[in-house]
Amino acid sequence: MEDKFSELARKLRPSPIRELLKLINEPDIISFAGGIPDPTLFPIDLMWEVTQQILENEGDKALQYGPSDGDIGLREEISKWLKDKEGVDIPASRILPTTASQQGLDLIGKVFINPGDYVIVGLPTYLGALAAFSAYGVQFIGIPLDDEGMQVELIPEKLKKLRRAQKRVKFVYVVPDFQNPAGVTMSLQRRKRLIEIAEKYDFLIVEDTPYRELRYSGEHVPPFIALGPKERVISLYSFSKILFPGLRVGFVIAAPNVIRKLILAKQAADLCSPVLTQFVVREILKRRDAFKRHIMRLVVRYRDKRDAMLSALMKYFHDIPGVRWTKPEGGLFLWLTFPEGLDTEKMFPKALENKVAYIIGTAFHFDGSGKNTARLNFSYPTMKQIDEGIRRLSKVVEAELRELERKKRIKLTV
Ligand SMILES: Cc1ncc(COP(=O)(O)O)c(C=O)c1O
Structure with a gap:
């Protein structure tokens, strides 16, 4: 065998x-x-309430196959939520619901990584991302962290060496908010500097931020999606840590041409994310106060x-x-x-x-x-x-x- x-x-x-x-x-x-x-x-009560309502009113759709690009109602609610909490205008066409962010990581690997391509990651970084990207034959470049997150000033030196060897870096993967595993948050200055470096050396920034809503102290720092050019930044969000991980609902924000490729990759992976759980998240987002x-x-x-x-x-x-x-x-x-x-x-x-x-x-x-x-x-x-x-x-x-x-x-x- x-x-x-x-x-x-x-x-x-x-x-x-x-x-x-x-x-x-x-x-x-x-x-x-x-x-x-x-x-x-x-929030089990909320779950009961919205699930019952969905099954009563639109059970036929909720339990049917759905579109690979996700429920349009959910995408619109996410767009409003992002405007509400981050002040950013992200149209529904740039949002792709995924079977939580782990699928987003896998799809990004599928769409961007050729065997031998380089990806920059933190030392340490989320091991699920290491596993997802490794499956596509990636080579990692490690950048240590300190209390302000990834030490981005160390990136150019590493990239110069790679360039001499004619190797390409496709993207940097960062968990900028309350990083898994180190718990540190990337400072605003570092975020801005990373965008400058990414522009200069022409690689993408993949920000993965499932913990973003869970801030207990300190100052709000804008996400990359609000700071960087939209062609350069791909963001992954998840409802796993703020609702239920068992729902398996997350989403990717990216430029329309990237979203189109991700949808094709997603079609091959699972046809569509579960419709019922997408509807659940849509209804919970609508009950904004709750x-x-x-x-x-x-x-x-x-x-x-x-x-x-x-x-x-x-x-x-x-x-x-x-x-x-x-x-x-x-x-x-x-x-x-x-x-x-x-x-x-x-x-x-x-x-x-x-x-x-x-x-x-x-x-x-x-x-x-x-x-x-x-x-x-x-x-x-x-x-x-x-x-x-x-x-x-x-x-x-x-x-x-x-x-x-x-x-x-x-x-x-x-
Ligand atoms: C940084 C990070 N990204 C992605 C995930 C995957 O989460 P999910 O697929 O449940 O959204 C996790 C889970 O712990 C995580 O810590």
């Missing part, structure tokens, strides 16, 4: 995260590993959880030298960096023995770097679990650092 598989299928590997996540299903493990919303905050109230509720609850995690880190880690963490202004994650030498993958089984789980940082680095880093999620666990889980983690880290110190001493004396 092996010889029948395509080159692509042979390259597909199980994600290290999925393998690790299988281990953490025991109920007494406190998991900071998932990237998932708190299901107790799902939708805004729901997002406010998420912001309040997740802000408390973020603050609980930051306080717990201060409480339990302040005596452990060399441990740093990001202080996200929104989103679902923060990022831990441990002293050099501590390997979070090797430490993982010990964390599980102590009934706490995280995601190893290397999963978000295409080049295998980031061994001493980890991602923590604060949206899913309860406030009590956050405190107790960070306490457990601090004990595991302390023991690991003591062990490293002991090994170092033995090496020195040998």
Whole structure:
């Protein structure tokens, strides 16, 4: 059978995260590993109300095949919502509903990447994007992040080298708002500078921003779609983190010629996104006040959880030298960096023995770097679990650092 598989299928590997996540299903493990919303905050009543209305009034359409370019009603509602929240005029013709943003990433890979093409990504970056683009034979260029997001000033140097070798960069992939995994937000100055660099070196900017509505502190920063020329920017949004991930509704914004190609690619992938869930999102967007109230509720609850995690880190880690963490202004994650030498993958089984789980940082680095880093999620666990889980983690880290110190001493004396 092996010889029948395509080159692509042979390259597909199980994600290290999925393998690790299988281990953490025991109920007494406190998991900071998932990237998932708190299901107790799902607006189930709203879902009932709109679904019932849809099934009563337009069940025949909602359960039928739909157009590949998505429900026009949804696209128009999204256009109004974008105007309302970002002040941008994006006509429905530039909006393509997708089977959530993961499909958007895959379609972008399909439409833009030839084997051997280069794509710039953050070190670290969202691993689902790495997986989606890798399937098309991409080569990555990694750019480290700091507290202001991707360090875009490092891009030109890398590009000059590529140009000398006559290689092409197709696009840069950024998660500018409350990045998954690092939790950092790209500053306005960096966004503007990235647009200048993209113009000069002629590559596209793909912004993926599923956490954008979840800001708990700090200043609003405009999205790339509001800052850059429309031919250069492609934006991906999702309703997974602000409504229900199970609906699988997101959308791509791009120039009309790009949208046309994406529609053709989508036709081959799934004919159309589920019509019922598109109608659900359309109706929720129409109930704008209820939708805004729901997002406010998420912001309040997740802000408390973020603050609980930051306080717990201060409480339990302040005596452990060399441990740093990001202080996200929104989103679902923060990022831990441990002293050099501590390997979070090797430490993982010990964390599980102590009934706490995280995601190893290397999963978000295409080049295998980031061994001493980890991602923590604060949206899913309860406030009590956050405190107790960070306490457990601090004990595991302390023991690991003591062990490293002991090994170092033995090496020195040998
Ligand atoms: C940055 C980013 N992009 C895309 C996705 C995919 O989300 P969905 O397909 O549910 O919209 C995620 C999910 O965690 C994410 O963090």
